[in-house]
Amino acid sequence: MTLDDTLPPMPGQRLARGVARALRQFDFVSVEELVPTPGLRVDLMALGPKSEIWVIECKSSRADFMTDQKWQGYLPWCDRFFWAVDANFPTDLLPKDTGLILADAYDAEIIRMGPETALAGARRKVMLQKFARHAALRLQGFRDPGVSAFSSV
Numbered sequence: 001m002t003l004d005d006t007l008p009p010m011p012g013q014r015l016a017r018g019v020a021r022a023l024r025q026f027d028f029v030s031v032e033e034l035v036p037t038p039g040l041r042v043d044l045m046a047l048g049p050k051s052e053i054w055v056i057e058c059k060s061s062r063a064d065f066m067t068d069q070k071w072q073g074y075l076p077w078c079d080r081f082f083w084a085v086d087a088n089f090p091t092d093l094l095p096k097d098t099g100l101i102l103a104d105a106y107d108a109e110i111i112r113m114g115p116e117t118a119l120a121g122a123r124r125k126v127m128l129q130k131f132a133r134h135a136a137l138r139l140q141g142f143r144d145p146g147v148s149a150f151s152s153v
Contacts (some may be wrong), residue, residue, distance in 0.1 A: 011060035014105035016044045019056055022101075022108035028054070031051050034134050036077035036127065039151045040070055043129060044084070053119060056101065058084045065093055075109070077127060080114035 013032070020121040030046040036055075055078040057110075059065040072126050075081055082099030085091060085119040094100060099114025104146075119127065 010042060011086075012058040012064070013054070013057040015060065015086065015103045015108075016056070018103040018105050019044055019058070019084045019101055019108045020046070021106065022103070022110075023054075027050065029135075030056075031131060031134050032150045034130060036074070040073050040077070041075070042074055045078070045127075047131055051124065051128060051133070053124065054080045054099075055084060056082045056099075058103075059089065060086070061097065062090055062093065065089075075117070077119075079121070080116055082110070082114050083087070084108065136147055142143050 013047040016030075016032050020023040020032075023030060028046040030044050030127045032044055033041055035041050036045075042055045043058040046054040046056065048054070055074045057068070057071055057074065060070070071081075080099055081092050082101050084103045085094070085123055087102055091100060096113075097115060099110070099112050100112040101108050102110075
């Protein structure tokens with residue numbers, strides 16, 4: 001197996017991997033494809049050392065961004081919102097009042113911090129529980145592949 005054999009197959013998943021790696025330097029942990037509420041699925045949710053919650057939407061192309069109709073629905077579920085794109089993405093398309101991360105499969109750099117909108121305590125508690133359950137189910141899926149890690153997220 002080569003290093004490239006471990007890369008996720010989809011471009012957005014590669015961006016998510018690079019972002020997750022980069023956020024570790026700030027003591028953030030992350031999970032992919034978390035559902036904050038029915039009908040929404042975030043690409044990457046990151047949890048910081050002070051319980052701060054960031055949502056990162058990974059966009060691999062102009063078309064991917066232009067067809068995204070749900071991103072504003074993620075804002076009530078996080079303290080900060082970011083777009084993660086590669087160096088070839090036309091960043092002038094992205095709303096200026098959102099965070100921006102340039103990424104590839106190996107690393108990322110925060111170019112612009114998303115504005116902070118602190119979650120209410122009750123919503124933060126719900127999101128921390130969802131994050132913990134999602135992460136635990138994923139881990140259980142790796143430990144016991146015969147049990148679906150996605151059965152009741």
